[in-house]
Amino acid sequence: xxxxxxxxxxxxxxxxxxxxxxxxxxxxxxxxxxxxxxxxxxxxxxxxxxxxxxxxxxxxxxxxxxxxxxxxxxxxxxxxxxxxxxxxxxxxxxxxxxxxxxxxxxxxxxxxxxxxxxxxxxxxxxxxxxxxxxxxxxxxxxxxxxxxxxxxxxxxxxxxxxxxxxxxxxxxxxxxxxxxxxxxxxxxxxxxxxxxxxxxxxxxxxxxxxxxxxxxxxxxxxxxxxxxxxxxxxxxxxxxxxxxxxxxxxxxxxxxxxxxxxxxxxxxxxxxxxxxxxxxxxxxxxxxxxxxxxxxxxxxxxxxxxxxxxxxxxxxxxxxxxxxxxxxxxxxxxxxxxxxxxxxxxxxxxxxxxxxxxxxxxxxxxxxxxxxxxxxxxxxxxxxxxxxxxxxxxxxxxxxxxxxxxxxxxxxxxxxxxxxxxxxxxxxxxxxxxxxxxxxxxxxxxxxxxxxxxxxxxxxxxxxxxxxxx
Ligand SMILES: *[C@@H]1O[C@H](CO)[C@@H](O)[C@H](O)[C@H]1NC(C)=O
Ligand SMILES: *[C@@H]1O[C@H](CO)[C@@H](O)[C@H](O)[C@H]1NC(C)=O
Ligand SMILES: *[C@@H]1O[C@H](CO)[C@@H](O)[C@H](O)[C@H]1NC(C)=O
Ligand SMILES: CC(=O)N[C@H]1CO[C@H](CO)[C@@H](O)[C@@H]1O
Numbered sequence: 284x285x286x287x288x289x290x291x292x293x294x295x296x297x298x299x300x301x302x303x304x305x306x307x308x309x310x311x312x313x314x315x316x317x318x319x320x321x322x323x324x325x326x327x328x329x330x331x332x333x334x335x336x337x338x339x340x341x342x343x344x345x346x347x348x349x350x351x352x353x354x355x356x357x358x359x360x361x362x363x364x365x366x367x368x369x370x371x372x373x374x375x376x377x378x379x380x381x382x383x384x385x386x387x388x389x390x391x392x393x394x395x396x397x398x399x400x401x402x403x404x405x406x407x408x409x410x411x412x413x414x415x416x417x418x419x420x421x422x423x424x425x426x427x428x429x430x431x432x433x434x435x436x437x438x439x440x441x442x443x444x445x446x447x448x449x450x451x452x453x454x455x456x457x458x459x460x461x462x463x464x465x466x467x468x469x470x471x472x473x474x475x476x477x478x479x480x481x482x483x484x485x486x487x488x489x490x491x492x493x494x495x496x497x498x499x500x501x502x503x504x505x506x507x508x509x510x511x512x513x514x515x516x517x518x519x520x521x522x523x524x525x526x527x528x529x530x531x532x533x534x535x536x537x538x539x540x541x542x543x544x545x546x547x548x549x550x551x552x553x554x555x556x557x558x559x560x561x562x563x564x565x566x567x568x569x570x571x572x573x574x575x576x577x578x579x580x581x582x583x584x585x586x587x588x589x590x591x592x593x594x595x596x597x598x599x600x601x602x603x604x605x606x607x608x609x610x611x612x613x614x615x616x617x618x619x620x621x622x623x624x625x626x627x628x629x630x631x632x633x634x635x636x637x638x639x640x641x642x643x644x645x646x647x648x649x650x651x652x653x654x655x656x657x658x659x660x661x662x663x664x665x666x667x668x669x670x671x672x673x674x675x676x677x678x679x680x681x682x683x684x685x686x687x688x689x690x691x692x693x694x695x696x697x698x699x700x701x702x703x704x705x706x707x708x709x710x711x712x713x714x715x716x717x718x719x720x721x722x723x724x725x726x727x728x729x730x731x732x733x734x735x736x737x738x739x740x741x742x743x744x745x746x747x748x749x750x751x752x753x
Contacts, residue, residue, distance in 0.1 A: 301374045301418045306461040306491045308627035310619065311420075311524050311556050318619030320547065321420075321526050321557030322612050323354030323381070324572060328564050328594045332361040334380070337368025339595050343563065344376035346573065346598045350605065351612030354379045354420060356528065356559045359386065362408035370416040379420035381528075381559070383465075384409040384448065391425055391441060393434040397657035398443040406444065407451050414457040421461040421492060423528075424448060428464075432471045435644045436658055438479050443652045445480075446488045463492035465528040468499060474517040475636040475643040481522045482635035483648045493521070494528025494559075500542035501532035511545055518554045520631040527558035533570050538604040543611040552617050560608060565601055566592045572605045573598035 302313040311319040324347065327333055334340065334357060347355070355373065360366070360382055373380060384406035385391070391398060406424065413419045424444040429437050441464055449462050466476055480490045500509040518525045527546065531538060545551055546558050565571025567581075567590060575598060581591035588594070600606065638646035652658075 301377065301379070303417050303458060304379065304420050304461070305459050306421075306524050307622060308625065309521050309524055309554065309630045310625060311461070311492075312622040312625075316622040318617075318621070318625075319420075319556070320552075320617050320619065321354045321379075321559060322352050322615070323356055323557065323559030324350070324352050325358075325529060325559055325562035326355040326564075327358050327562070329589070331359060332364050332366075333357060334360055334366045334369040335364045336595065337372060340369035340372040342596075343573075343598055344372045344378055346600075347378055347563075348376040350572070350609045353377055354381060354557075354559060355563070356381045356383075358383045358426065360409060360412070362405075362412040364412075366412065366416070370413075370418060374416070374418040379418045380413075380416070381421045381423065382409060382413055382419065383423040383426055385423075385425055391428050391437060391444065393428050393430060393437050395658060396428075396437040396440040398440045398447075398652055399655050399657075402444065403447055403451075403654060406448055410448060410452060410457070410460070411455075414452070414455070414460060419460055421463055422448070423463060423465050423494070424490070426465045426528075427467040427496060429472060429476060430467045430469060432475075432642055433644065435472070435475065435479075438476060438645050439649055439651050440656075440658070442480060442488055442490070443654070443656070445490045446651055447654060449487060449491070459491075461491035461524070463490045463494060463523070465494035465496055468495050468497035468514075470513075471642070473513075474633075477517065477521070477525070478633035478636055479643075479645060482633045484632065488651050490523060492524040492526070492556075494526055496529035496561075497527055498530065498532045498561075500530070500545075501534050502539035502541050504541075506545045506550055509542065509545075511542065511551070515551050515554065518551075520629060521554060522630050522633060524556040525554065526556040529561040530558045531560045531570060533568075533604075536569075536604075538607060540604075540608045540611045543608070543615060547615040547617050552619070563598075564592070564594065566590060571601050572608065573600055575599070 302315045304311050304313055304319050306312075311321075313319050326343070328339070355378060357380060370380065385402070386405050389402040389405040391402070410422060413422070425441055428441060429435060445462050445464065452460060452462065464480055466472070477493050477495075480493060483489065495514065497514065500511060506512055530542060531540065540560070543558065546555055560572070562568075562570045563572055565574035565578075574592070575587070575596040576593035579588060579591055579593070583591070587596065635648040636643050636645070638644050
């Protein structure tokens with residue numbers, strides 16, 4: 284008893300060494316008052332939870348520090364496991380964690396979304412488990428739920444999950460841990476999705492940050508050709524921190540990471556909060572920055588070997604990719620703005636987009652679904668609650684839409700401008716921002732990150748069902 288209390292105190296003391304991070308307006312700030320920029324890596328060595336093996340975390344944290352990373356992103360954790368060792372290993376190396384709260388069987392579905400108590404319970408358990416770590420930077424309510432415009436009716440359910448998890452956070456007296464979303468980067472969803480998730484004027488219902496999973500910068504390219512110029516146009520004065528929650532095209536390779544110079548350079552640094560590079564471990568998708576040993580036959584099973592790759596041990600840099608990234612990050616030291624000098628009046632408000640046939644389908648500032656609602660035939664209808672009592676029917680989206688609201692009138696010009704900038708995107712770009720031409724990227728992306736089939740039909744997406752990465 285006594286010694287475990289002592290241990291708890293010790294690890295608590297260790298993690299106090301790192302300042303906490305809060306979202307204020309369109310930026311992240313440390314509790315010391317400095318702006319925080321993410322230099323991150325996606326970290327999911329094992330399917331269930333990579334934050335349980337303290338020794339492994341120490342080895343990885345130490346090399347990540349050399350790489351210049353200050354953040355990891357973890358897609359799946361087991362809320363019942365003990366994360367103290369790993370979280371302090373990362374904190375000791377000055378590294379924050381961003382954690383996805385959804386699980387393999389609770390994520391919001393793109394085509395027939397619902398948001399109910401089972402999901403809420405699963406998400407809130409992750410929050411309960413991680414809230415006390417000072418190096419918890421943020422929590423995601425979802426990753427790439429919506430991948431094409433006709434799935435946009437799932438967006439209000441994303442908002443519902445953010446609203447409920449933020450309310451839960453506040454009701455428990457947890458610190459203001461940022462709660463946000465990580466989006467597929469598809470031009471037909473831009474800027475509608477990012478605007479929708481931050482529109483409506485009620486911060487309690489909006490996400491605290493927006494992450495974009497973008498693979499559209501494939502070296503050699505540049506700020507304009509890659510399409511980053513469009514991302515920037517749409518991120519100007521964004522109301523909450525916006526950053527790349529996954530990035531790093533590996534075609535043709537080696538990876539040069541020249542996008543980091545733009546993200547942290549004069550074009551973008553005032554509006555973006557950094558990037559999480561996909562990914563730490565080398566595996567079949569070949570995005571790895573390090574490996575734990577040579578590739579083996581996929582049929583081989585053994586301790587720490589899954590899917591043809593060793594998933595624990597001493598991390599060895601993949602060359603030249605690791606060094607290339609490390610060299611970039613070493614030269615990138617943005618200071619941004621001090622919290623005391625930051626004027627949140629400079630941020631924009633976003634209109635709730637109006638729907639268009641076969642485009643964005645959520646018409647204006649619709650009522651965010653309540654817990655227990657499901658989407659049927661393009662409107663929300665309450666499903667019977669767990670106790671069997673039918674809740675009252677919700678108004679349909681159309682009835683509820685604030686069409687022609689003053690916000691839309693006020694923001695119209697900006698939105699029109701942003702959407703018109705799309706066709707100017709250079710056609711030479713192999714970008715995911717051009718979904719029709721950019722099939723290759725979309726496919727590759729599905730293969731790497733999706734554990735489920737999208738309704739974008741292609742073999743890679745379907746195969747990804749078997750994959751644990753999203
Ligand atoms: C959504 O769009 C995809 C791709 O264009 C199409 O295959 C699918 O049938 C559409 N789904 C619905 C419900 O319209
Ligand atoms: C903002 O949203 C919260 C959560 O849905 C709600 O409780 C509150 O009444 C809303 N505030 C306003 C001013 O509408
Ligand atoms: C939530 O929805 C899922 C899928 O329909 C269902 O299995 C689960 O029982 C629901 N949870 C509650 C509390 O109703
Ligand atoms: C910035 C940097 O280090 N770039 C290097 C990345 O790798 C290629 C291939 O080895 C080198 O040519 C670059 O100089």
